[in-house]
Amino acid sequence: MTVARLAIFSDVHANLEALEAVFRDLDHQHVDRVLHLGDVVGYNASPCEVIDLLMERNVHGVQGNHDVAALDLDLAEGFNMLAYHAILYTRQQLDAHHVEYLSGLPFSLLLEGQFLLFHGSLESVNTYIANMYQAKRAFNFMRRQLPFVRIAFFGHTHVPKVWSRNSQGKIRALPLTKEPIILRSDEMYLINPGSVGQPRQKDSRAHYLIVDIDAMTVQFRSVEYNITLAQAKILRAKLPEFLATRLAEGI
Numbered sequence: 039m040t041v042a043r044l045a046i047f048s049d050v051h052a053n054l055e056a057l058e059a060v061f062r063d064l065d066h067q068h069v070d071r072v073l074h075l076g077d078v079v080g081y082n083a084s085p086c087e088v089i090d091l092l093m094e095r096n097v098h099g100v101q102g103n104h105d106v107a108a109l110d111l112d113l114a115e116g117f118n119m120l121a122y123h124a125i126l127y128t129r130q131q132l133d134a135h136h137v138e139y140l141s142g143l144p145f146s147l148l149l150e151g152q153f154l155l156f157h158g159s160l161e162s163v164n165t166y167i168a169n170m171y172q173a174k175r176a177f178n179f180m181r182r183q184l185p186f187v188r189i190a191f192f193g194h195t196h197v198p199k200v201w202s203r204n205s206q207g208k209i210r211a212l213p214l215t216k217e218p219i220i221l222r223s224d225e226m227y228l229i230n231p232g233s234v235g236q237p238r239q240k241d242s243r244a245h246y247l248i249v250d251i252d253a254m255t256v257q258f259r260s261v262e263y264n265i266t267l268a269q270a271k272i273l274r275a276k277l278p279e280f281l282a283t284r285l286a287e288g289i
């Protein structure tokens with residue numbers, strides 16, 4: 039099947055209500071394939087339901103730092119108390135088939151021979167691309183390791199972003215618009231769709247991205263969801279209260 043339109047999202051973090059809202063929106067977007075950039079679990083209360091929905095919708099993706107920590111607690115060593123608490127909860131919830139789904143996620147994915155997907159950076163699931171210097175390092179790493187790749191998608195920061203690198207090596211963050219952003223054929227891009235389940239740019243909606251391969255555009259989309267219900271589940275699961283309050287603030 040030729041893939042013309044892709045949906046890409048990241049950092050669902052066990053937020054079922056946010057993921058369901060994204061799928062409701064996606065049902066009107068005529069996409070051929072849906073992919074995620076890791077951190078399926080962690081922080082919020084519905085890891086099993088989220089994995090079941092991803093499996094039902096045939097959504098493949100890459101591993102995030104919370105996904106690998108849910109499989110091996112030693113990898114949660116650097117986590118803060120909130121994240122650590124949620125990983126302990128997640129590990130209690132998961133059944134064998136959930137573990138199998140998380141274990142099957144690769145570190146990175148190459149799509150259509152031209153799009154690269156990873157969670158943090160190409161160096162590790164824990165590395166952030168959050169500023170100009172980190173973007174420069176990531177572009178350089180990509181140019182050395184995978185010189186045929188021009189466009190990569192990443193998550194981990196929970197903040198939507200498009201970094202571009204022109205042929206002179208100049209790096210800049212593009213202004214994010216509601217309209218599709220045109221990707222030039224002579225530039226490289228590092229693109230972050232933001233987070234579905236725990237956005238941190240003070241916009242509490244669930245965020246994702248549509249890639250139109252024929253038009254070579256990316257379009258950021260944001261959808262409202264039932265935050266109150268997601269919060270109630272967090273409190274019912276006896277997870278730290280701040281994990282509930284932060285959802286409403288988008289932090």
Ligand SMILES: [Fe+2]
Binds near residue numbers: 051
């Ligand atoms: Fe995350």
